[in-house]
Amino acid sequence: MKTELRTDITVGDICKGFSYNSLEGRGLYGWSGRLVIQPEYQRNYIYANGRDDVAVVESLLKKYPIGLIYFLKVGEDKYEVLDGQQRITSFGRFVTGQLDVIDANGDPHKFDPSHHGWLLNTPLTIYICEGEGDDPEAEIKDWFRTINIAGKPLNEQELLNATYSGPFVTAAKAVFSNSSNANMQKWKRFVAGDEKRQMILAEALDWVSKGNVRQYLKDHRYNPDITELTRYFESVIAWLGGVFKDTRSEMCGLEWGRLYEQFHGNPYDPDKVWGRIEVLFADAEDKKITNARNIFEYVLGGETDPRLLKIRIFSPEIAKRAYRRQKEKAKSKGVSNCPLCAIGHAANAKRIYDFKEMEADHVTAWSKGGDTSEANCQMLCKTHNRAKGNA
Ligand SMILES: [Zn+2]
Numbered sequence: 243m244k245t246e247l248r249t250d251i252t253v254g255d256i257c258k259g260f261s262y263n264s265l266e267g268r269g270l271y272g273w274s275g276r277l278v279i280q281p282e283y284q285r286n287y288i289y290a291n292g293r294d295d296v297a298v299v300e301s302l303l304k305k306y307p308i309g310l311i312y313f314l315k316v317g318e319d320k321y322e323v324l325d326g327q328q329r330i331t332s333f334g335r336f337v338t339g340q341l342d343v344i345d346a347n348g349d350p351h352k353f354d355p356s357h358h359g360w361l362l363n364t365p366l367t368i369y370i371c372e373g374e375g376d377d378p379e380a381e382i383k384d385w386f387r388t389i390n391i392a393g394k395p396l397n398e399q400e401l402l403n404a405t406y407s408g409p410f411v412t413a414a415k416a417v418f419s420n421s422s423n424a425n426m427q428k429w430k431r432f433v434a435g436d437e438k439r440q441m442i443l444a445e446a447l448d449w450v451s452k453g454n455v456r457q458y459l460k461d462h463r464y465n466p467d468i469t470e471l472t473r474y475f476e477s478v479i480a481w482l483g484g485v486f487k488d489t490r491s492e493m494c495g496l497e498w499g500r501l502y503e504q505f506h507g508n509p510y511d512p513d514k515v516w517g518r519i520e521v522l523f524a525d526a527e528d529k530k531i532t533n534a535r536n537i538f539e540y541v542l543g544g545e546t547d548p549r550l551l552k553i554r555i556f557s558p559e560i561a562k563r564a565y566r567r568q569k570e571k572a573k574s575k576g577v578s579n580c581p582l583c584a585i586g587h588a589a590n591a592k593r594i595y596d597f598k599e600m601e602a603d604h605v606t607a608w609s610k611g612g613d614t615s616e617a618n619c620q621m622l623c624k625t626h627n628r629a630k631g632n633a
Contacts, residue, residue, distance in 0.1 A: 243381045244372040253302065253333055254362030260334040269331035277313070278322045279330055281407065298332035299343050302361060308333075314382065315372040324371065324382075337362070399444035399455075406459035409466035417472060418443035429475075432482055434495030449499030450474040478502045485542070487512045490523070492535050505542045515541055522551070530554045553614050556602035564619045565597050580623035582630075590623070601627040 256277065261270040269279035301308050311326030323330060335341035342350040353361075373381045382405055396404065403411050417423060419437045426437060435441025444455070450471050451458035462468075478498055486493070518541045526534035536550040543550075548557075556564075565579075572579035572594060580600065583590040600621040606612030622630065 243374055243378075246370045246372075248368045248370060249365050251366055251368055252362060253337065253364045253366065256330055256366065257334050257337040257362065260338050262331065262335055262338070262340055264340070269327060269334055272330065272334060273321070276319055276321055278316075278320075279334070280327045281322045294328070295332035295335065295341060296343055298329050299336045299341065302333055302364060303343065303358070305364075307367070309367075311366055311368045313368055313370045315370055321370065326368075333361075397439055397441075399440035399447075402455060402459055403440060403443075406456075406463045408463045410459065410462040410464070410468060413466050413468045414443055414446075414471060415440070417468065418446050418475075425479075429479060430494070431489045432479065432493055432496070432498055445499070446471055446475040449478055449502070452499070452503070477506075481506050485510045485512060485515060486519075486538075487516050490519075492523075493538060496535065496538060501539055501542060508542070510542075518545070548614075554608055556614055556619050560614075560616045560619050561602040561621065562597065563616060564602065565600060565621045568621055569594060578623075579621070580626055581620060582626040583623055593623075595623050597621075599623060603627050603630060 251273070255274075256272045258272070258274045260272045260279075262268070263270055271277060272279055298308060308329050309326075311329065312324040313321040313326075314324045316322050332341065336343065337353050339352055342352055344350055355362075375381060403415070419440050419442065420426070421437055423437075426442070429442055430437075433442050433445045435444070437443070447455045447458060481502055482493075482498060519537055522531060522537045522541070523534060525531050526537065530553060531537070532552040532554070533550060540547060540550045568581070569579045572584065575584075576592060577584035578591055578593045579595055580590070580593070583593060585591075601624055603620050603622045604612040604614070605618050605620050608614075612618050
């Protein structure tokens with residue numbers, strides 16, 4: 243990226259042709275038409291609270307520095323504010339009589355050229371940045387990441403929206419970050435996060451692009467047609483509505499795009515599916531399952547992958563294999579097949595228990611992360627297993 247430091251541009255220069263949309267609360271243009279103050283991908287002007295915006299003007303009036311401002315060069319003598327839009331909008335409103343400053347006596351002051359004229363000659367410190375290389379968008383994104391460290395950081399999707407701003411992002415935001423969208427409630431049963439922070443859009447893009455969001459935005463950037471994006475998202479949501487006859491809070495935020503790809507070709511009986519889900523959640527409440535959020539995937543997959551659930555109870559097959567293994571070993575050594583009896587001196591030290599006199603135990607305790615696998619299974623006599631307690 244190329245940068246140029248300019249210290250010759252003044253408050254007055256920027257305020258020439260300053261326009262402000264009071265309805266949307268955002269600065270539009272300045273610097274005699276060269277400068278777009280708030281590009282569409284920027285956050286809304288959040289200083290317009292009568293405190294932060296006034297503080298910017300007061301800083302200028304006290305001749306305090308207001309910090310670095312970054313412009314992005316977008317064409318021949320055309321610029322966008324990359325960072326500093328809120329400061330520029332604040333002083334622009336003051337200079338154009340759209341913001342009053344309260345003095346120490348509590349009196350409001352409008353901008354008065356005979357009084358504050360010097361303010362217009364105050365130079366600003368402006369870095370002008372210009373993208374280079376194969377992927378200037380990625381560069382822009384990196385600047386954003388850096389220069390937003392001081393303010394509220396943009397999240398991943400907000401950065402992507404900035405990087406690939408254009409008709410596609412604009413159209414997609416109108417659907418997926420629009421709180422008054424009638425479908426938003428339904429969508430948010432499955433997708434976690436704040437639509438205003440672009441979290442629903444992020445998920446929709448992730449699903450349709452199979453995780454290649456950046457490439458997808460790059461390919462579609464100048465295309466106002468978002469049909470594929472909306473259709474795919476709606477297909478996933480419709481499939482969820484068909485397979486699951488009810489919803490649970492645990493469904494919110496699961497990787498539904500991946501699960502849709504994996505399972506949407508399978509036939510399901512919604513009554514059976516939901517019946518199993520309720521049974522398994524009851525098991526989870528009894529702490530027989532730890533990864534309860536994987537119950538949906540487990541059921542969709544035909545209950546073939548118990549590792550998903552971290553099931554706490556050993557299956558009879560695992561217990562029987564452990565029993566046979568221990569019994570053989572114990573017999574050859576002439577000790578009890580309960581390893582805890584075997585190390586004692588009591589009458590049971592050489593006792594060989596029947597399978598039904600024993601219980602399966604987690605060698606590494608369940609509570610310490612031990613899993614319910616064969617390698618972590620040992621059979622203990624009931625007395626020892628119960629003495630060992632809830633482990
Ligand atoms: Zn024992």
